[in-house]
Amino acid sequence: MTQITINLPNEAEAKWLVELLNRLQVPFEVEADEATEPTLQKGDKTIKPDSLFGIWEKEPRTLEEIREKAWPKRTKVQS
Numbered sequence: 001m002t003q004i005t006i007n008l009p010n011e012a013e014a015k016w017l018v019e020l021l022n023r024l025q026v027p028f029e030v031e032a033d034e035a036t037e038p039t040l041q042k043g044d045k046t047i048k049p050d051s052l053f054g055i056w057e058k059e060p061r062t063l064e065e066i067r068e069k070a071w072p073k074r075t076k077v078q079s
Helices: 010-024 063-070
Strands: none
Touching: none
């Protein structure tokens, strides 16, 4: 048996997915976990970002380069 966990942003998306799986006649089980609500933490407003200004002055980077390094593209899984 293979298990897949799907985290959905809201109940409307969950209902849409359940309806889709039902229409496709895919057998599935739903397990709701209300205990995993995210905890939000307010940022520290006393931190001054001045020291960060100019950090790439000697090695300029484009926004695209930053994105590529931060979020590398994943290869597709062949099935």
